[in-house]
Amino acid sequence: MTPADLAATVLTAARAVFVTRGLDVSLLPATTTVERPRNPEHGDYASTMAMQLTKKVGVPPRELAAALAEELSSLPGIKSVEIAGPGFLNIRLDAAAAGVLARDVVLAGKEYGRTDRLAGQRINLEFVSANPTGPVHIGGVRWAAVGDALSRLLRVAGADVGTEYYFNDAGSQIDRFARSLYAAAKGEPAPEDGYGGAYIAEIATAVQSTAPDVLKLDEPAALEVFRVEGVKLMFAEIRASLDEFGVHFDTYFNEKDLHDRGELQEALDRLREQGHIFEADGATWLRTTEFGDDKDRVLRKSDGDWTYFAADCAYYLDKRKRGFDRVVIMLGADHHGYIGRMKAMSACFGDDPEKNLEILIGQLVSLVRNGEPLRMSKRAGTVITLEDFVDALGVDATRYALARYSSDSPIDIDIDLWTRAKSDNPVYYVQYVAARTASVARQAAEVGLTRGEPDAFRPELLVHEKENDLLKALGEYPAVVGSAAELREPHRVARYLEDLAGDYHRFYDKCRVTPMGDEEITDLMRARLWLNDATRTVIANGLALLGVSAPERM
Template sequence: MTPAELAEVVLTAAHAVFTERGLDRAALPERTVVERPRNPEHGDYASTLALQLSKKVGVPPRELAAALAEQLGRAPGIKSVEIAGPGFLNIRLDAAAAGQLARVIVEAGADYGTSDRLAGQKINLEFVSANPTGPVHIGGVRWAAVGDALSRLLRATGAEVGTEYYFNDAGSQIDRFARSLLAAAKGEPAPEDGYAGAYLTEIATQVQALRPDVLSLDDAAAQEVFRVEGVQLMFAEIKSSLRDFGVEFDTYFNEKDLHDSGELEHALTRLREQGHTFEHDGATWLRTTDFGDDKDRVLRKSNGEWTYFAADCAYYLDKRERGFDRVVIMLGADHHGYIGRMKAMSACFGDDPEHHLEILIGQLVNLVRDGAPVRMSKRAGTVVTLEDLVEAIGVDAARYALARYSSDSPIDLDVELWTKAGNDNPVFYVQYVAARTASVGRNAAEVGLTRGDAASFHPELLGHEKENELLKALAQFPAVVATAAELRAPHRVARYLEELAGAYHRFYDHCRILPRGEEEITDLHRARLWLNDATRTVIANGLRLLGVTAPERM
């Protein structure tokens, strides 16, 4: 019996109690939940339904809990129900009901853990969006791992998701990039406000291969060639490195298109219609202070140039007009001050900023080796890049490590830890269970042990303490996925997988799955093989949500 199935049993019992007592059934919720008690001695699951309903119907909570307990005690699969405290229900399942979960998981396969919790939501998720002036640095890599995992979680819970990379190909930073490429091609030092690193020489050389005549042009014309060709080459490299990291986007949106397509004028017209713009000193402003911003913002300067904020406004409106009812943007730690102006801008368009716009801020990441920060990149010169991180610890370890921590916490990634083949390396610890469960399956086949069909499965045999502990852990996976999606917290999946791995190791150590020597294969061996395979299913499903592989061998 899954937690969702047990919750339905509890709700059915409540309907029966309300009918018997003539209570107002309109007070009953459409659904309820059961949770695992912190103390296993309190039972398998707990329900607070009696506490939630007592005031609504004027019945003392313990009295209502007693009626619910009596009704639940008659339900198949429930071993006992105890009342605790002011009206908590502590529920214990019989072994057969608890063990059936192994069959449910195996038969559900990749679908186990999915739900329709966020069905009907259409979410635009923008992440990474690094400027195409250099390789993706380690801060952007964090968002690549977390953002991609979050997109998988949102889809697993029923949301319609569009992932997006905002390609900043307009503005002064692109001009500085072009000047830096030109200087590199000439063998000159980088401009004072320019970019440095070996990658600039690489890109400049590629541009020269495409345009052998580029250095014969005057500086203005040469700089334009380096701008157009260099940005495209840099962005192609960024896309390639992200693809190698397992991250691809549904949409790559060019900032320049906002300028070329008239979207900026369109956004300004909409804001004027809402009555939130004004003219001052020849410039056009947005009165964001009406919605809590610390100051009003310029949209168009007195010389006619658009501001970065104007592009932000146009881009937000474009997303909303493409049908997304929620815009989620992931930004680095240095963008915290961005939240107020963006929320105010959303309100200026007539939206509800608490519903239509969500901004997530990620904190800094450091790569550490031998206790000291790794500060210099081979190519970028001043930062650690995606390629540096992957070279140091590998794709799986990098993705798992970056998704394992709450994004609002700074993290140090220790190269030695994340490359170690030992249980103190979290990704190794989890992936080892994936490999061990697969190995058990192969060894079982060699000795002729198979699960058999569902009719020959005897879940009541899974009564050992460690089997029960593992089943409880497996049962929590759907709730973990739903919560991680709703809270935008992929790290909850990683931490859950580590707890599940521990439960499996304890089960494996205490409950022999395979027969010894000439020992006859029994129904208990088959039941435990179901539980083994259910664990592999959940480990694989969880790792897939993080974009990490579930190896069959290690």
């Protein structure tokens, strides 16, 4: 019995009590929850149902709790119910009801943990979106890990998700990029406002390979070649590095397409229809201050050029036109001021900014070795890149390390910690359980121990304290997944996996699964093998949400 099953049972008992007492059943909540008490002596789970309902129905909480306890105690799977304090219900499950979860998890396999909490939501999730003027840097690496984990979580929670990478391939930064490539090709220093690093020389050389006569062209024509071919090459490199990192986007969207298709003008026209456009100083403005922005925003400058914000407006409208009812954008710490103007822009289009737009801000990341931050990249020169991160830690450790912390907290990633094969390395600690559960299953097969048919499973034999702790931990997984998706916090999954790993290690130390020597295979061993394999299932499912492998050997 999972916590969700037990919560439904509590609600069933409450309905029966209401009917018996002639109380208004419409006052019952649609759903409820149960929690694991901090002190195991207080039972397996606790419910506050009686205290939640007492004021609504005018019945003292302990009296209502007593009625609920009596009804619950009569239901299958409930061993006992005790009343504590002002009306807490402390519930203990019988061993069979608790133990059957092991079989359910194994049979569900990859489907275990899926919920419908976000069913019906169509979400566009944009993350990374680095400019195509250089490799993905350390901030983008964090969003690649967290964003991809979040997309997996949202899907498992029932949402229809489209992931998106936005290439800012229009504007002044592309001009500077082209000039930097041109300078490198001629053997000259980068322009004062240009881009440096070995990758610029590499791309310049690659452009010359595809266009050998580029330096014979006049400067404007040469710059156009470096612009077009350079962006194409940088774009391909970024996509390749993300692919190797296990991050694949449903859509790669180019800003230039918005300009070419006239979507900036379309957005302007839509905002004008809404009555939020005005002209001043020869420029076209959006009156965002009406919706809480600190100042109004220019969409088209007096010289006729569009602003970056105009492209933001057009891009948001494009997403909404594609049928996404919620636009989620993940941005770096230096974009905090972006929130107010984007929320106001959403309102100017007639949307509800709290419903239709969500902006997540991620804080800074440092890569540390020997207690000192790494500051220089081998290729980029001034920043640490995705390539540097993976070279230092590997894909699994990088993804786990970055997804393990709340994205609104700055973090230091210690290379020495995350590369050592010891239990203080969190990803090693969790992956070791994945490998150990696989090893136990192999050892069992070698001596002829199998789980047997599901109908022959004896869950009532799983009565050891460490078995019970492990079962309760496995039962929490769907709720962890659901809350992590709703709160946009993949780190909850990582922390749960570490707790689960601890519960498994304690189970492994106290509850032997396979027989020793000529010891006869028993039903208890078979039941423990179900529990072992259930743990393997949940560890693998959780790691998959983070984009991390669950090795069978280490």
